[in-house]
Amino acid sequence: MGISAPRGTQDFYGPYMDAVLELEATMRDLCDDFGFSEIRTPMFERLELFQRGVGETTDIVQKEMYTFTDKSRHAREFALKPEGTAGVVRAYLERKMYAETQPTKLYYITPAFRYEKPQKGRFRQFHQFGIELFGAEGPEADAEVIGLGYQMLQRLGIKDVVLHLNSLGDADSRKKYNEILVGFLKDNEEGLCETCRERMVKNPLRVLDCKIESCQAIIKDAPLMLNHLSQADTAHFEGVKAYLEEMEIPYEVDPWIVRGLDYYTRTVFEFISNDIGAQGTVCGGGRYDGLIEEMGGQPTPGVGFGAGIERLLLTVENAKGQFKARQKVDLFIGAMGETAKVKAMGLANKLRMAGVGTSVDLLGKSVKNQMKYANKIDAKYSFIIGDNELASGQITIKNMETGDSDTIGFDQIADYIKKV
């Protein structure tokens, strides 16, 4: 075989493609109902955007980005987007959306690219649905974002997903807590793995995420951010929980979720599935009150999440079974002989114009095989046109499901099919 697709990429076609389209349609309806509007930002941006937005210390920036230089003399560096938020924040500032009525509520459906080793639920080109809500600092904004995520799962018919919720505090309390945590980790340094010792210096919060048993043993006694929140942070977190309860959204407080992107403050959450393999996070997000300022804007609060379309579809498939091809046509027109073939083309075109999905034989198959074909493509109705029909102006239209048939005139076909 010739050239194959790049590692970790997929071709979308057939029933899986249909499932993707259906999912995207669900997302768009959902966002309409919450008053979010779609935004599409470029597939690539200046490298600095992601370095600043996602965070220099993250794995995404340090080793997973697809970067390149274009042909410009200025030797600018670009990167394919590794996630959705940075580009949307850039657009918010560049297009001065802050000057419009606030809050700004946006959603996106986009490919994203990360150079990683592929496995179940993980690709080098994957697809994200995400939302961003700018300009609202109260807990009701967090609740609205989480609520949208929850409804997304409900509308997709996904059940076995648990909402994990945590608060990381604001920049100040995070800083104070960091000192306490580092102190604790230093006291227990001998027991930690190598990467944890490194992380202890660069990004101590991440140590809490370590899955190595010996580290876990130490971590379970570590001081928790949740117990070192400021009064304002606590009030915010309690607010979020109260809203979720009123909205009847079940959650588990999980002090261990930290999230690997640097920009999060206060609320962080993940919707986690446990039946799609090791990559169980189907949707993850939180509040990022410092990000917009970091990117050069006025201090502006923000909340959002990203959801992995491939992972969502894995859970959908678990819940509903294998994806089936969607029915594409209402009618198949078969033909015998040259004159009939020409007439069939003309009829098909008129019917399509009238909104009746129609296929015709393009291979010169026998009548029997044309019928087999009609069955294969799952047409609802079919008829054959030959010398008899040409002479009488009447066709016998057959319901492929029931096998019943009726004889009608050429000009009655569209109405006949639409009536049912």
Next chain:
RNA sequence: GUGGAUAUAGCUCAGUUGGUAGUAGCGCCAGAUUGUGGUUCUGGAUGUCGUGGGUUCGAGCCCCAUUAUCCACCCCA
């Protein structure tokens, strides 16, 4: 970046101690009195056995390398 498994027809897979590939199932194409599908029956097509080396008289089967896929770690969606 680390580790494990796999790589034979379009798909799922057989292939026995190495003797130059399957009556396998599904799918595809066609036929069963010349104008009607879904069931049944019959027939048919299709493989550089992932790629490149090596061992051997001889390799799908052994060895090495390489690529890809899957799974896990890491990280994340």
